[in-house]
Amino acid sequence: MxxxxxxxxxxxxxxxxxxxxxxxxxxxxxxxxxxxxxxxxxxxxxxxxxxxxxxxxxxxxxxxxxxxxxxxxxxxxxxxxxxxxxxxxxxxxxxxxxxxxxxxxxxxxxxxxxxxxxxxxxxxxxxxxxxxxxxxxxxxxxxxxxxxxxxxxxxxxxxxxxxxxxxxxxRRLVWLVTGGCAVLVLLSAGVGHALSGRAVRPALTALGQQEAFLADAAHDLRTPAAALRTLAETALRGETDGAEVHRRTLRLAEGMGRLVDGLLTRARLMSGTAVPDRRPLRLDQLVEAVAAEAGESTAGAHRIRVDAEETVVAADPDLLRRAVGNLLGNALTHGHAPGALADVLVTVTRDGTVTVEDAGPGLPPEVAGALFERFRSGSGSTGLGLSIASWVAHAHGGTLTAGSSEHGGARCVLRLPARED
Structure with missing residues (x-):
């Protein structure tokens, strides 16, 4: 460059x-x-x-x-x-x-x-x-x-x-014109250098985003790929029941599919190719539907409570559904002690705010401040979902913040511009 x-x-x-x-x-x-x-x-x-x-x-x-x-x-x-x-x-x-x-x-x-x-x-x-x-x-x-x-x-x-x-x-005119041309050429070189910097800056930014995306994608895919390889080696040695191998392989494949889907969504949001299709929608109904789907996927193993007021926002239904689902999924995954059931409270207010609180170990102050800057996955991490949720919020002109809940767990607040109608 x-x-x-x-x-x-x-x-x-x-x-x-x-x-x-x-x-x-x-x-x-x-x-x-x-x-x-x-x-x-x-x-x-x-x-x-x-x-x-x-x-x-x-x-x-x-x-x-x-x-x-x-x-x-x-x-x-x-x-x-x-x-x-x-x-x-x-x-x-x-x-x-x-x-x-x-x-x-x-x-x-x-x-x-x-x-x-x-x-x-x-x-x-x-x-x-x-x-x-x-x-x-x-x-x-x-x-x-x-x-x-x-x-x-x-x-x-x-x-x-x-x-x-x-x-x-x-002769004086010749010297004046020559000196003026030299000054203007130097000035044009400086202007060209500045303009070229502005011209290549988006390319540099895109390359930086691409490198970050590839590094993060490699990091996130390394763990399930290694687990899948270990599972295959175990099955070849005959040390595991075939049906169990198939079930674990299916879970890993589904997880990798969700991870790849999330990576692609985040890449589209970062590059600006995913433009939100904003339309009026009932935020409370969307949140209730996402909570119901999450409850079904966990087969009632965790407790999800929804306290929603009738709220209308202008947003992309698919992107907003993914953002709320990621917040709720993060709370269900990390918002409880090992071996305990998760207790998640989702609140929707008329000003277009969605609050997701859990009863887990909470977030240290140093982690909460940089929670959405760079996503990571693995044990004890925030995962890819919060990064996507943050991008969705900013794409709609809103914000996503994280902190500690009054109950001691984590508290994520998604704010979107509300509509009066």
């Missing part, structure tokens, strides 16, 4: 980790694209405004004088490239900032310009300055005023923006 609990906790943690990591990756990628889009949008606006300052002279050549006089092309650095097949790389520098605030290599500017010209649409790139600072390079192609539809770009404007602050913010 410990290994199963660990596996459940690990599976819960892994499942949570996969989900959290997937969400973290999406969040990081979304933020990474967002800050790049913001920089590109800003540089696109600046480049578009600068594009309007470019003029063409009478010979059709591009004039950047107005752009240089009107706009500070040093910050942000703005480079104008013209498409020139004779120039290296197909681009020639028409205008470049004299003292750019962000210094990038000429190759970076040309690379960005060529990419925008080939794509015939704006392009953005992550690059670094000469001193290693991160920058965003943006290239915007432009066309001649009277260019044909199939004619390519006339040139390209390349600008650069500082990306240190956005990247620092993005």
């Amino acid at each position: 410990t290994r199963l609990r660990r596996r459940i906790s690990l599976l819960f943690a892994l499942t949570s980790a996969v989900g959290l990591i997937a969400m973290a990756v999406l969040a990081v990628r979304s933020d990474s694209g967002r800050w790049r889009e913001q920089l590109d949008h800003t540089m696109d606006a600046d480049s578009s405004w600068a594009l309007g300052l470019l003029e063409t002279d009478a010979d059709g050549r591009l004039d950047t004088a107005v752009l240089a006089d009107t706009m500070d092309v040093d910050c942000p650095p703005l480079t104008v490239l013209l498409v020139d097949g004779a120039a290296p790389g197909g681009l020639a520098v028409q205008h470049a900032p004299a003292k750019p605030c962000l210094v990038v290599s000429r190759d970076v500017v040309l690379e960005a310009g060529r990419a925008a010209v080939r794509a015939e649409e704006p392009r953005g790139f992550d690059r670094r300055t000469a001193n290693g600072a991160p920058v965003r390079v943006f290239a915007l192609p432009f066309y001649a005023a009277e260019a044909a539809d199939d004619e390519g770009p006339q040139g390209v404007l390349v600008t650069t923006a500082d990306a240190s602050a956005p990247q620092d913010d993005h």
